[in-house]
Amino acid sequence: xxxxxxxxxxxxxxxxxxxxxxxxxxxxxxxxxxxxxxxxxxxxxxxxxxxxxxxxxxxxxxxxxxxxxxxxxxxxxxxxxxxxxxxxxxxxxxxxxxxxxxxxxxxxxxxxxxxxxxxxxxxxxxxxxxxxxxxxxxxxxxxxxxxxxxxxxxxxxxxxxxxxxxxxxxxxxxxxxxxxxxxxxxxxxxxxxxxxxxxxxxxxxxxxxxxxxxxxxxxxxxxxxxxxxxxxxxxxxxxxxxxxxxxxxxxxxxxxxxxxxxx
Amino acid sequence: xxxxxxxxxxxxxxxxxxxxxxxxxxxxxxxxxxxxxxxxxxxxxxxxxxxxxxxxxxxxxxxxxxxxxxxxxxxxxxxxxxxxxxxxxxxxxxxxxxxxxxxxxxxxxxxxxxxxxxxxxxxxxxxxxxxxxxxxxxxxxxxxxxxxxxxxxxxxxxxxxxxxxxxxxxxxxxxxxxxxxxxxxxxxxxxxxxxxxxxxxxxxxxxxxxxxxxxxxxxxxxxxxxxxxxxxxxxxxxxxxxxxxxxxxxxxxxxxxxxxxxxxxxxxxxxxxxxxxxxxxxxxxxxxxxxxxxxxxxxxxxxxxxxxxxxxxxxxxxxxxxxxxxxxxxxxxxxxxxxxxxxxxxxxxxxxxxxxxxxxxxxxxxxxxxxxxx
Numbered sequence: 017x018x019x020x021x022x023x024x025x026x027x028x029x030x031x032x033x034x035x036x037x038x039x040x041x042x043x044x045x046x047x048x049x050x051x052x053x054x055x056x057x058x059x060x061x062x063x064x065x066x067x068x069x070x071x072x073x074x075x076x077x078x079x080x081x082x083x084x085x086x087x088x089x090x091x092x093x094x095x096x097x098x099x100x101x102x103x104x105x106x107x108x109x110x111x112x113x114x115x116x117x118x119x120x121x122x123x124x125x126x127x128x129x130x131x132x133x134x135x136x137x138x139x140x141x142x143x144x145x146x147x148x149x150x151x152x153x154x155x156x157x158x159x160x161x162x163x164x165x166x167x168x169x170x171x172x173x174x175x176x177x178x179x180x181x182x183x184x185x186x187x188x189x190x191x192x193x194x195x196x197x198x199x200x201x202x203x204x205x206x207x208x209x210x211x212x213x214x215x216x217x218x219x220x221x222x223x224x225x226x227x228x229x230x231x232x233x234x235x236x237x238x239x240x241x242x243x244x245x246x247x248x249x250x251x252x253x254x255x256x257x258x259x260x261x262x263x264x265x266x267x268x269x270x271x272x273x274x275x276x277x278x279x
Numbered sequence: 280x281x282x283x284x285x286x287x288x289x290x291x292x293x294x295x296x297x298x299x300x301x302x303x304x305x306x307x308x309x310x311x312x313x314x315x316x317x318x319x320x321x322x323x324x325x326x327x328x329x330x331x332x333x334x335x336x337x338x339x340x341x342x343x344x345x346x347x348x349x350x351x352x353x354x355x356x357x358x359x360x361x362x363x364x365x366x367x368x369x370x371x372x373x374x375x376x377x378x379x380x381x382x383x384x385x386x387x388x389x390x391x392x393x394x395x396x397x398x399x400x401x402x403x404x405x406x407x408x409x410x411x412x413x414x415x416x417x418x419x420x421x422x423x424x425x426x427x428x429x430x431x432x433x434x435x436x437x438x439x440x441x442x443x444x445x446x447x448x449x450x451x452x453x454x455x456x457x458x459x460x461x462x463x464x465x466x467x468x469x470x471x472x473x474x475x476x477x478x479x480x481x482x483x484x485x486x487x488x489x490x491x492x493x494x495x496x497x498x499x500x501x502x503x504x505x506x507x508x509x510x511x512x513x514x515x516x517x518x519x520x521x522x523x524x525x526x527x528x529x530x531x532x533x534x535x536x537x538x539x540x541x542x543x544x545x546x547x548x549x550x551x552x553x554x555x556x557x558x559x560x561x562x563x564x565x566x567x568x569x570x571x572x573x574x575x576x577x578x579x580x581x582x583x584x585x586x587x588x589x590x591x592x593x594x595x596x597x598x599x600x601x602x603x604x605x606x607x608x609x610x611x612x613x614x615x616x617x618x619x620x621x622x623x624x625x626x627x628x629x630x631x632x633x634x635x636x637x638x639x640x641x642x643x644x645x646x647x648x649x650x651x652x653x
Contacts, residue, residue, distance in 0.1 A: 143650050157652040160644070167643035170650060171585040178568055179561035206560035209553070254557075255550055262553025266544055270537040274355045274529075277560050278288065 023074070024081050026058060031089040037236045040090055048093025055095050056108070064103025071102070076188035079103075080129050080181055087133025090239035096126040121193045121204050123251035125183055128207035131215060131247050132176035134240040138222035139173045141237065142166060146225055162225055169221040172214045183207035196264060202276050205257045212254035215244040284348050287341075291352040294325050299356055307357025307530045308621035311523050312484065312628065314396070314438055315359035322360070323393025327353075328367050332375060337388035343574040347567065351522040357530030361435065361484075366390045366397040369517045370443045373460070377502035377510065382462070386441075400430040400444035400463070400488060401511070407432075408641050410445075411455040411508065415490060417446040423497045424461070426470075426490040434635070436486035437475050439465055449505045458507035461499045468493050480627040513578050518636050520569040520583035525562040525590035527632055528597035531621045535601045538618055548604045555600060558593045562586065581649035584642040591633040598626040 034051060043051070055061060063078050065071020072078070083096040094115035100122050101111035118126070143166060146157030156162050186203035187193070193201035219241045223230050230237040248254070265273040298321055299307065306313050322328050331346040332338020339345075353360050371390045374382060389395045406413040415428025426446060436442065442463040449457035465471060470493035475483040502510050532555070539548055566586050572579040601622055602608070609623035610616075633639050647653050 143652065146652065157647075163647035163652050164640065164643045166650060166652060167588075167646035170646050171589050174582065174585050175561050175565060175589060178564040179557075181568075182560075182564040202560065206557045209557035210561045213554070213557075254554070258553035258557060259546060259550045260553065261556050262549035262551065263546070265536055265552050265556050266539045266549055268536075269540040270533045273536060273556055274533065277556070277563065278351070278355075 023063075023078050024085070027060070027082060027085045030054060030058065031085055031091065035089040035091060037239075040092070040236065040239050043092040048091075051091060052093050052095060052098070052112075055091075060095060061098050061108065061111070062102050063099055076184045077181075080184040083126050083129035084133040084136075084177070084180070087130030087135075087240075087243065088137045090134070090137070090243070096130060097123075100126060118251075119192075119194075120251055121201065124208035124257070125180075125187060125192075125204050127247045127251050128176070128180035128183060128204075128211045131211040131244055132173070132180045134244050134247075135169075135173040135176050135211075135214065135218045137240045138218055138237070138244075139166075139169050141240070142169060142222045142225050145230075149227075156225070165221050165225060169218060172218050172221075176211045176214055176218075179207040179210045196260065199279055202261065202279075205261050208252055209254045209257035209261065212248040212252070212257070215248040219244050280348070281342055281344055283341075284345050287345055288348050288352060291327065291349050292356075294321075294327070295352060295356045295358055298322075299358060302357075302359065304357075304530065304534060304617040305620045305624060306359055308528075308624050309359065309361075309628075310354055310357045310527060310530060311360045311364045312527070313359035314361040314435065314484075316362050316393075316396075318359050319362040319393035319396075321393070322353075322358075322363065323391060328363050328393050329371055329387065329391035332371060332387060332391060336375070336383055337391040339391075343570045344567070347522065347570045351526065351563070354522055354526035355529050355533070357533075362396050362438070363390070363393050364523075365399055365435070366395050368521065369399070369514045370397040370441070372517060373443060373501060373510065373514055374462070376513075377460075378462075379498060382498070386462075395441065396435055396439045398433050398436045398439040398442045398465075398486075400433055400436075400442045402430065402432045404429055404431050408638055410511075411453075411458070413445065413447060413458070415444075415446050417448050417459065417461060417495065419448075420494070424495040424499060426461075426463075426493040426495060428490050430488040430490075431486075432476075433486045433488050434484055436465065436473050436488050437483065441465060442488070443501065445507050445511055448507075451505070455508040457505050458511075459504050460501040460507045460510050461495060462501050463493075463495060463499065468495065470494065478631075480624060512580060515637065516569075516578050516580045516583040517573070518583075519587040519642070520566055520573075520579070521586075522563065522566055524587045524632075524636075525559060525566070525593050527591075527594045528625050528629070529594075531601065531618075531625045532597050534618050534621060535597075535605065538605055538607070542605070544604065551600060551604060555593075555597070562590050562593060566590070581646060584637075584645045584649075587636060588633075588639050588642040588646070592639070595629045595632050598622055598629050602626075 059072045060082055062071035063074040067073035086095055097115040098111045147155050149156050183203040186200040190199040229235050327349050330339035330341050330349055331343055334340035403413045417424040417426045442465055444461045444463050448459040451457040470491045472489040474487045476485055569579050569582045607619050609626050610619040611623045
């Protein structure tokens with residue numbers, strides 16, 4: 017199996033060459049066919065299919081790399097869902113047709129990575145814009161009030177990345193959880209809970225520091241903020257996951273939650 | 280987690296279950312804020328201090344991630360680790376990196392045995408967040424250094440054997456040039472006066488430390504003369520990223536879970552608790568990724584600042600969360616429940632969590648610099 021960083025390089029090259037702002041604007045009308053075909057050509061859809069079955073033979077850490085990059089580059093279509101369905105043994109046609117809904121933990125896991133990616137993109141775009149946009153005779157990023165906001169955004173984005181990455185690692189270690197009693201459940205629940213909750217401050221800060229230009233269709237910030245607003249409720253809102261985690265924590269009582277977190 | 284980390288976790292849990300059997304919740308609630316030399320000695324005997332230090336100096340020779348397991352288990356259980364905490368976390372690693380061979384042989388084994396208490400002399404009366412403005416000066420003499428000035432808010436100075444101090448030794452173009460780190464023997468150096476300062480909880484843990492023509496030997500200098508700022512910055516990555524930045528209230532949180540279970544708390548409480556557990560889990564994931572970077576020799580100052588900023592905000596929220604969910608008010612009186620006594624202490628101490636080791640505003644300034652904005 018190839019290392020994380022080799023896969024990341026491949027994915028970055030394809031995504032950043034293809035998924036330009038102009039392409040994304042066009043893809044809203046023309047669909048995701050071309051992107052999915054190119055992703056299929058380099059085997060991204062079969063990353064979770066074993067090599068003996070003609071797949072890439074990758075791990076859930078590889079799946080994180082792909083799903084996160086899809087969010088960060090606003091990839092059109094449902095490559096992450098197709099990737100998981102192929103890994104469950106479905107054919108390419110089946111996977112594409114049924115890509116819309118996954119079992120709850122798998123869907124929550126994927127969304128957490130896509131959301132972490134979208135948050136990272138909003139951070140990078142916000143930092144760049146605040147370094148360029150001048151008001152009062154200097155870049156707005158020179159103002160402490162703006163710096164504090166961007167630092168907060170960076171912390172939230174890092175938190176989403178870490179929580180999601182850990183959930184993928186736990187699924188790799190213990191298998192995809194079917195329910196609350198399975199060992200990887202808590203990490204998946206935490207990842208989606210945090211990512212959904214942080215979608216709000218992340219988008220508020222990113223749009224806030226961009227001012228009116230970020231609110232225009234032409235500028236393209238919505239390629240990252242609109243999905244975050246949609247994904248935060250898909251496969252469980254943060255309140256749904258918090259309730260499930262909390263009921264369990266209270267029922268299990270002292271020490272058990274710590275034991276579960278460190279299992 | 281590396282192989283062996285889980286076995287180690289079991290060993291630490293068994294040790295703590297035994298060692299903390301008679302330690303009341305009010306002491307466990309304080310965790311790394313509580314000094315207990317006997318407990319530290321037991322930790323040392325069990326081999327849990329200096330776990331990642333080289334074996335030739337009495338350390339455990341294990342990885343940063345294994346050390347992380349020991350730390351988080353101590354914090355989760357509310358072990359009173361304050362006596363050896365700074366030595367294990369930052370002073371030991373500093374001496375190992377910059378100290379002479381002789382110094383390493385003299386000091387590190389005693390740290391590992393849990394015998395030594397260190398304090399960190401950074402802040403001064405006019406230099407808090409603006410640390411680079413500090414004025415306490417070490418001047419060269421024929422046989423060493425003469426120190427004059429005052430350090431303040433120095434946690435554990437009144438108990439400590441040694442201070443790792445940052446003094447001005449020269450002038451540079453920038454204020455953070457001309458600073459150097461020193462190892463100060465607090466027990467045998469004339470000209471040092473230590474005055475404890477009572478905090479708002481009535482405890483004495485931080486101090487004013489006066490240097491009045493205090494004479495240090497030539498070899499008290501740690502690392503390179505006038506390169507103290509870079510060394511301190513490295514040290515702060517260790518100081519800011521660890522699990523003590525989100526687990527300071529864990530003994531209270533754990534007790535809160537017990538109270539809620541007993542009272543068969545409903546969904547309002549469950550949702551709030553679940554949100555807190557999610558924050559805890561995510562912070563742990565962030566902190567672990569910093570520990571992995573430290574293990575591979577990086578100095579992740581930016582990520583460390585993020586862990587501390589978000590982590591201390593989380594741990595500060597726990598006493599307030601407890602008050603929202605349970606109608607048992609904080610109380611210091613002897614007749615109150617242990618839970619109420621712990622809540623009382625943590626309510627008062629919580630504001631200090633985001634002050635010690637750099638305030639939130641300073642940390643976010645560091646993050647902004649890392650983002651290229653300053």
